[in-house]
Amino acid sequence: MSNGRKNLYSGIFFILFSAFLFIESFNIKMSTADALGPQFFPRLVAFLMLVLALILIFLSVKNWNQAKAEEAAMPAEKRKITFNFPLVASIVLLLAYFLVLQHLGFMISTAVYLFCQMFLLLPQGSFKKPRYLVIVTLVSVGLSVFIYYLFLLAFSIFLPAGILG
Amino acid sequence: MDLMNGFLDIFQPSILWLLLAGTAVGILFGAIPGLSAFTCMAIMLPLTFSMEPLQGICFLLAIYVGGCSGGLISAILLGIPGTPSSIATCFDGYPMAQKGQARRALGTGVVFSFVGGTISAIVLVFLAPIIAQFALKFSPYEYFTVILFALTTVASLSEGSIVKGLLSCLLGISFAFVGIDKLSAYTRYTMGVHDLANGFNLVPLLIGVFAVSQILENAASRKYAKASEKSGPSQKDLMKTEKVKGFGLSWKEFFYQMRNAIPCGAIGLVIGILPGIGGNVSNLMAYAYCKNRSKTPEKFGTGFIDGIVASETANNATVGGALIVLLTLGIPGDNATAMMLAGFQLHGIAPGPLLFRTNAEMIYAIFAAFLFANLAMLIIEFFGLPVFIKMLSVPGSYLLPAVIAFCFVGSFCANNRVFDIFVMILFGLIGFIMKRFGFPLAPLVVGFILAPMLEENLRRSLMRTEGSLIPILQSPIAVVFLLLTLVTVILTIRKELKNYRQSKAQAAAA
Structure with a gap:
């Protein structure tokens, strides 16, 4: 796999992961002990993760041609994920x-x-x-x-x- | 005076013995390529369970010191750095060994490891209490900004792009959510799994991310490994070719080299203080610095003693720098200091500014132990050289599984739960996959460790200010650290854009 492809896949993973963080945060019991509560931080992290993942995907798509060239130069055995x-x-x-x-x-x-x-x-x-x-x-x-x-x-x-x- | 008391505390047979033993095994693990101070600490952690807190921490500290220096043995004799912190030692050490000056190279490396360690120890002794004094006055929101700064530095300074570093850090923070929320006492993200109620334990997480991922990597690369053995003069022959007295270094040379050693020690120290980089980078930076400054830069890389001095002084000075941040702020900068932190936690001690007030005696005993471990390293590494060299020939295929067997014990003992072995395997997989996809691992771990502190401090400070952010911006300390955070991010992005343009220009030219 080229770096571009790796970044694309990991960006997609992190989008899914941030969605999971966000959705799960609704299962946290509300607390009024402090202004932010236990849900705030996970949601903030989910949001930042989403933004960064989008940047990662954007960069990898932008440099897609370069990634293609890189992949073409690789030996065949490294290009694909083979059963190890x-x-x-x-x-x-x-x-x-x-x-x-x-x-x-x-x-x-x-x-x-x-x-x-x-x-x-x-x-x-x-x-x-x-x-x-x-x-x-x-x-x-x-x-x-x-x-x-x-x-x-x-x-x-x-x-x-x-x-x- | 406090330091004298510290020395008195460690001058008891059990601690001295542990310091010597720790340094020796540390050197051994450092010398074996693929194993590092961290691996050694992971293996030895369960041994510290039954020890007194001070004994256990001194033992881990000695391993850390030894492990940081041991890499020079294989770097000089095999041309393979035993740990990433001795990469630059290969550049001049290996050529020197090839020219029949192996003993001289090893002697120089050992002496200047000691010099670097001692420089950083002295700075640690004087600087740490001042920083701790200062940090004691931090209010929760000031502490929040310090941690935020530490996290962004880790993410931006680790290898790989800053986006990936930050993502890795956020992932680590999310893993820390699992378990009971300290302020509201409700569980989060346990998905009804009872074993997760207390969150992920730090020890199996660390072992998984750094040790298990390594064994998976080795297994995965067997396919491409070549069976050919490295040829060339054997290590024993290299040692025989010359006769030298002592360390193979005259006093005159020693003092002459101090002009290299002192700035390199400073470089190592500063890099150690910055979280996220550590010895892996400091030795290369110090090497580049000395080469640029030297009147004869062309001699570097041909077996020039200055190169060894630069690399070895810097990597051992890093240890002291990392300890400053760990002891005064409770912030670990890399995997080895994270393991130290786990060692502290096992004994119910939280390093940080408060420790200087509540248990100053222990702090000074740790300082004394650090100084002593450096001395022990100098002696053991010099006289024990033949033994370490012999151990280099044990193949990694046997060593790594043995390491993992000890890791099973370490993960299990942390809480006496079989479930933690699963946690270790899980994080081994996560670490392996992240490495494959080019994500740095240090931000994950540091994020995991610092997340509770980050969240707690922010929420506590907002409780105090009743939800208003304005008092945070009125504190000069908080503003300084917020600005530093911002500057780090901007500088890193600028550097990356520059590199990106350069690589693009090169691609266009080619």
Whole structure:
């Protein structure tokens, strides 16, 4: 994506977001404690956001030709949003971590998370090499156990124990 | 005298040990490219839970000091800045190392990091109480204008255009709306989600925006990464090629370099005071300043010692500047000071002018700790060099996930809620997307932190004046800050228009 296109999209996002801020502000209970009340500030922010978003869109449309040229000069792979497996997998992994943490406990969830995340960061194909497999397994299991007991014993902080607890 | 008491407060084994340890890990994280003082503070934050307030804050401060300096090690030996605050150190440090003067370059960098840190510490000790005294007299509307000024500076000085900076700042402010409104005690923007009633917690937000977004970025860029290792003489060989005594710098050279160090220290200090920029910019500005002023500007970039002096003095002086604003006004300027603020909050302490009155002892202990951490940095960085160099070879693919594992703990511990891990992931995504779309992240965070103060002060002052804005315009302090705000915006727009025209002219010429 060129910068112009990025600005256009983010401008549209911010318009929608400011609309959301404004509409939601009607759900705030009225208070007479002060002259402005709790709704004033959110509405002010929504208004400023709208103005700035419009400026952003205006600028990006004005320079559209330049953006087109910039886009044409880019390599094909960068021009379009392509499916980026390591990125999507990392996001899914993080969300999964959040969902299972309470059930499986800190040690198991973290060990599994670290194992997967490291392979997502290592160069492609590392999974098939036994050397990496050993290092990653040792590091991810060792680190999770170490952190859990470090906080438990040294700082008396209880991390979720899950099924091990 | 107060400072002497401060030194007495920190001269107990537990604090001294924490200062030394904090500086050492700070240097280590600073030296590893991709990790910074902020990452290190995020990891170490949960460790401060069980500490005394002063211990915890000294520990975080030491990490900050070490992290700001550690970047010079990889900048000189690898030619890759360990942190953005040592970019300019690469320019002359790496060529020096290539010429077989690695030790001399490292020694100079370490010494002048210490000089920069100490200059800023001295200014901090003398200036901060004066500013705090002054700020104590601020009425709510004067405080409102100060915060407004800080927010616009962050938005306009961060990288990217001012429109994007302001939008990022407004987004941060909107996130701060979530939760209970302090003045009316009604909840806002919780959408009926019970976990949101207390708003977003600062710690998971910070960790998400700066650390989780980083891991997503690394994962996303694996596709384009090349497997080739950097070739060239190994770091060990670079170190062996010369024999030097001490820091590799004679006293004569040291005093001669002071004419570079003192103005660069001043540059670093001023940049540190301005919210939103910090060490990333100060080292480059100081480098450019010394190059312009030098009689032999052509030597810069070829392994010239003045370049290292400029960059390293400035980036460490920035720390003191940033601390001035944080301690006296409670305004954090960048991610590392935001983390310091989170450290204060964890212990129920709010930095600001009041702290100077209610807990002056602690303030002077922090000053003393800052001076001591600089000294510790000088010693540890010099003698611990072989260890730090060895750690540089641990690949980032293992380190980053390990960092995140600690971040999970940090987010969880802040409130003992699993929900905060979700907050961290959510803000990781937000940070990642914003970076991709060219939005600066510092205004988001500073906006989030300052929004409650901004709103509260405005509403309180309008309560006092019964809704009239006129008393605000009658206060000279408020007017000065309003004018400064306006000038910042106008100057930034003018600069951007100029850049825009230039780029257009270049495009037309090409």
